[in-house]
Amino acid sequence: MLTAARAVAAVLLALTGQTGAAAVPVRDQQQWVLDALNVEQAWTVTKGAGVTVAVVDSGVDDGVKELKGRVTKGPDMTSGTAVHDVPPGRHGTAMAALIAGSGTGDGLIGIAPESRILSLPMATDDEPVIGIPPAPDAETAAESPLARALRYAANHGAQVVSMSIGSYGPVKSEREAVSYALGKGVVLVAAAGNDGLTQYAQDKGTSYWSFPAGYPGVIGVAATDKQGRRASFSSDNLSVLVSAPGVGVPVVKRGSGYELSEGTSSAAALISGVAALVKSRHPALRPDQVAQALAAGARGRPAAGYDDQIGFGVVDAAAALNAAAALAGRPSGVVDPSGKEHFGSGEAPVPQRPGPDPLRLWLYGGGTLVALITFCGAIVVLNQRRES
Known part of the structure; x- marks a missing residue:
């Protein structure tokens, strides 16, 4: 089975280290991301209030202004103990703010700025690991850190789980934990991976599958650029359900400040925020229905x-x-x-009840009765002719 550090590091994105905040306010830098996802229009209805998003990643810095008072810290998922004093990580902090950043003091604003974060740390190492060959299915009774995190999230009020992490090869305990969380109505979102430029992808025309994105029921997210095109590094395989910006995305730095990010990690966090908006407005929707809604409304469809x-x-x-x-x-x-009905009239049609259409039943029944009377009349006429 993969170690916890390796499982987390497999698709952790590399932050570029660019700031640009001194010259351009971060809200201006991130406007293209909000526009690409049409978030401000969605905010006229909901900003994610009442929803908790579990961030399975490195620890989250709850001291940054955008996340103050918004983070609940869970135990260290790598140990299986009740240890809560995991130091904050660069990557986990960045992802959490993309989801639930409050925008306080003209700071970065998340996709669901009124949602809350449940931090479930799996590693303190934020360095990405690349070029790992696919691992065989680990059929073991031992519960992986990710499996523990999924069950913890499902049992502690999370409606959405954001997983900007990955490893190669499925794990039995994780498959079971995914099923458990889905059964509890929890929406699971994961990064598809950053293997688009690997030699394997170039030779085979497809990328290694990354897990948890590859598990059935998990919403796998690819990365796009400012033009809505697939980012060259983004993994391409059938685990990809939808996509979101993943190139030059502004994120919050651990401690303070901002930098730009690249990777499917950012894309997955952004979609986790959209899922939080959907669950806030329609809390009874099943995970598969949330996935269907995300796919049905997508733009730039192939x-x-x-x-x-x-x-x-x-x-x-x-x-x-x-x-x-x-x-x-x-x-x-x-x-x-604007009145242009970009999203239709704003009133969703009520689905028809399943079963027979009453009007069609009447028409069918009436037609059958007329045909029967005509047939009987023809028989009577023929009999009369024979008798005469």
């Missing part, structure tokens, strides 16, 4: 409708809320103020 590079396209938060409303049978409330 010509074939789907491909293994960007999935069904770049998620549109407002359109996802409309799609979720249709699945829930409720009005969405998301209306384009």
Whole structure:
């Protein structure tokens, strides 16, 4: 079985170290990300209040202004003990703020700025590990750190789990924990991986599958650039359901300040934020319905409708809320103020009840009765002719 450090490090993104904050305010830097996901339109309906997103990553710095008072720290998932004093990590802090950053003091604002974070640390090492060959399925009774984290999240009130982590090869305990969390109604989101430029991907035309993104029921997220095109490093395989910005995405630094990030990690955190918006508005939606809403509302859909590079396209938060409303049978409330009905009329159609259509039944029954009367009349006429 993979060690905890290796499991976390496999697809942790490399932060570029660029700041740019002195010249350009971070809110201006991140505006293109908000626009790409159409988040501000979604905020007219919900900002994620009432939803807790578990961040399975390195520890989260709850001292940064964007996350103060918003973070609950869970135990160290690598030890299986009740240790809560895990030092904050650079990567976990960045991902948490992308999801739930409050925007305090003109700081970075997350996709679901009124949601809360449950930090479930799995490592303190933020350095990425690349080039690891795929590992065999670890059929072992031992519970992996990720499996522990998923069960903890499901049992402690998380409605969404964000996993900007990955390893090669499925693990039995993780498959079971994924099923457990999904059964509890928890939406699971994971980075598809950063293996798009590996020699294997270039030779085979597809990337190694990364887990947990590869487990059934988990929403695998690819990374796109500012033009909505697949980022060259983003893994391409059938674990990809949707995509989101993953190139030049501003993030919060541990301690203070900002920098730019690259990787499917950022994309997964952003989609976790959109999932939080959907669960805030429609808390009863099942995980598969949330995934369906994200896919149905995506923009920049491939010509074939789907491909293994960007999935069904770049998620549109407002359109996802409309799609979720249709699945829930409720009005969405998301209306384009321009009146151009970019997302439709804003009123989701109520799904038809399953079963026969009463009008069609009457038409069918009436037609059958007329045919029967005509047939009987023809028989009577023929009998009369024979007798005469």
